[in-house]
Amino acid sequence: MGLAYAARVGAPPKSNCPRVARNYGMTASTEEPVQRTAAGWRWLLYVALAIVGALLTFVGARAQQKATDDATFRKLIDSYCAAWSTGTAEAPAKFYAKEDGLVFYDVAPFAYHSWKEYHDGVQKEFLEGASEIKLTAGKDLKVSRRGTIAWMTVPMHLMEKSKDGKTTEMDLRYTGIWEKRGASWVLVHEHLSTPAAGS
Secondary structure (H helix, E strand, O other): OHHHHHHHHOOOOOOOOOOOOOOHHHHHHHHHHHHHHHHHHHHHHHHHHHHHHHHHHHHHHHHHHHHHHHHHHHHHHHHHHHHHOOOOOOHHHHHEOOOOOOOEEOOOOOEEOOHHHHHHHHHHHOHHHEEEEEEEEOOOOEEEEEOOEEEEEEEEEEEEEEOOOOEEEEEEEEEEEEEEEOOEEEEEEEEEEOOOOOO
16 A cells, blocks of 8 residues: 555655765864864963063063172272272272282373282372372263173272372273172272373
8 A cells, every 4th residue: 555655646856955964074173273273372372471481580680680780899999999099009909809910001100910010009109199099980880790700981080189289180081800709809900091181
C-alpha cells in the first residue's frame, strides 16, 4: 500500500534551498591563528612595557646620581676654596693627590709637576706676601662623572690683600679633574686661568 501511494504521489519535491556543508573543523582552524596573533601582540606589549620600565628606572637613577654628585662637589669645591682662603698651602693639601708627575696649571708660574712642587711654589710666590686671601667658587658649577673619575668647571673669584696694603681682585676660570680613592675625592689635575684683558 505504501508503494502504491508513493507511485501515485511521486517523489517528494526537491528543495530549492542550497544545502549548507557542515564543516566543524573550519571554525577551529580559523580561531587558532587569531589566538596565536593575539598572544603575539600580548607578548610584544609585555616586552615594550618592560623596556619602558627599565628606561624610566635608568633615567631616574641617573638623575638621582647627578643630583647627588652636584651636591657632593659643591660641598667639596666650597671646602677647597675655604682651605685656600686660610692663606697657607697646608690646609688645601688634603684635596690633592701626592704622587710625582701630576700636572697642576696655575695663573703663575706656568705649571707645577707634583703637589710638593705646587705647595712650595704657591707658598713662596703668592701666599707669603698676602695678609688676607678670599677665594670663592661661583654658582655655575658643572660636574661630569664616569665611575671614579669626575671633572668640573666653575668660575671663581679671588681677593688678595698684600702685606703692603694693596688689594687685588681677580676673576678665575677653574677646571679640576678628581679621582675617587677610597672614600675621598682628590685632585689629579687642575687648571686655573684668568680671562684676557678686555674680555
